[in-house]
Amino acid sequence: MSERFILTLSCPDERGIVAAVAGFLAGQDCNILESAQFDDLETGRFFLRMLFTSEAGVSGETLRAAFGAIARRYAMDWHINDATHRPRTFLLVSKFGHCLHDLLYRHEIGALPIHIAGIVSNHVDFRGVAEARGIPFHHIPVPRDGKAEAEAQLFDLFEREQGELVILARYMQVLSDDLSARLAGRAINIHHSFLPSFKGAKPYHQAHARGVKLIGATAHYVTPDLDEGPIIEQEAIRVDHGMSADEMVAAGRDVETVVLARAVTWHAERRVLLNGSRTVVFR
Numbered sequence: 001m002s003e004r005f006i007l008t009l010s011c012p013d014e015r016g017i018v019a020a021v022a023g024f025l026a027g028q029d030c031n032i033l034e035s036a037q038f039d040d041l042e043t044g045r046f047f048l049r050m051l052f053t054s055e056a057g058v059s060g061e062t063l064r065a066a067f068g069a070i071a072r073r074y075a076m077d078w079h080i081n082d083a084t085h086r087p088r089t090f091l092l093v094s095k096f097g098h099c100l101h102d103l104l105y106r107h108e109i110g111a112l113p114i115h116i117a118g119i120v121s122n123h124v125d126f127r128g129v130a131e132a133r134g135i136p137f138h139h140i141p142v143p144r145d146g147k148a149e150a151e152a153q154l155f156d157l158f159e160r161e162q163g164e165l166v167i168l169a170r171y172m173q174v175l176s177d178d179l180s181a182r183l184a185g186r187a188i189n190i191h192h193s194f195l196p197s198f199k200g201a202k203p204y205h206q207a208h209a210r211g212v213k214l215i216g217a218t219a220h221y222v223t224p225d226l227d228e229g230p231i232i233e234q235e236a237i238r239v240d241h242g243m244s245a246d247e248m249v250a251a252g253r254d255v256e257t258v259v260l261a262r263a264v265t266w267h268a269e270r271r272v273l274l275n276g277s278r279t280v281v282f283r
């Protein structure tokens, strides 16, 4: 079967980009299976994602080398990646395990295109869950006066294990500016509110106190600014006056798991492109 690749790119918009890319792929005996594009008229930036096969068996390395000239001509930020590649991923969790368990189940049934390299927690609650599945478990406590050392341990592990993606699956520690910057575009957090409403550690209680009629969850890339990162996916559900904060927490669990799984899947399938402080999602 022919190798499959994903081309993603963004660049200043001008006429002829799609023709140039399609012409290049045709010239390399490649067949385009999926193509999606977006032209941000506000910023003048163009975004493209193409899934294609290399019918003549041209390697990714050769395609990347050959594409360079076009990329320079249009000042592209681009990637050509093996479509079957599964990013080496660390799942980070604190005390609440619903998102972790959901991701592990989806992975076990082949519905989550990642490679789980390990589970990291500032508590030991999920060691058994990891070991039962043969997944390395790393307990990295974060004492108030030991955050820098804990983060250095985490990043060393990430680098040592050739990590490509970090999922904050209800990991309740705020990452420092330095670590957030080092993981830019490679760390996805699930926030348990419909951002920008109710940032911080206790959004459901904030929502209950405010008397909202809709609550939700938001998956976003991690940035130094808490709960401000580029949004990948959101979902909302209806609540009412009769629901307690705890009932909202319970209802929100299902929304969090679905939103995070979608965001992780789309990121792994290279369907999410950064557009400044926003995203373009070719879902």
Ligand SMILES: Nc1nc2c(c(=O)[nH]1)N[C@@H](CN(C=O)c1ccc(C(=O)N[C@@H](CCC(=O)O)C(=O)O)cc1)CN2
Pocket (backbone or CB within 6 Å): 168, 171, 172, 173, 174, 175, 176, 177, 180, 189, 190, 191, 192, 199, 200, 201, 222, 223, 224, 225, 226, 227, 228, 229
């Ligand atoms: N740099 C970032 N780090 C993290 C983000 C982020 O957006 N940028 N998101 C959080 C997750 N989160 C909400 O989604 C969140 C987690 C924790 C807190 C918080 O105030 N934590 C307290 C400690 C709480 C505890 O020990 O239980 C703190 O860190 O002082 C707010 C929001 C993950 N990290």
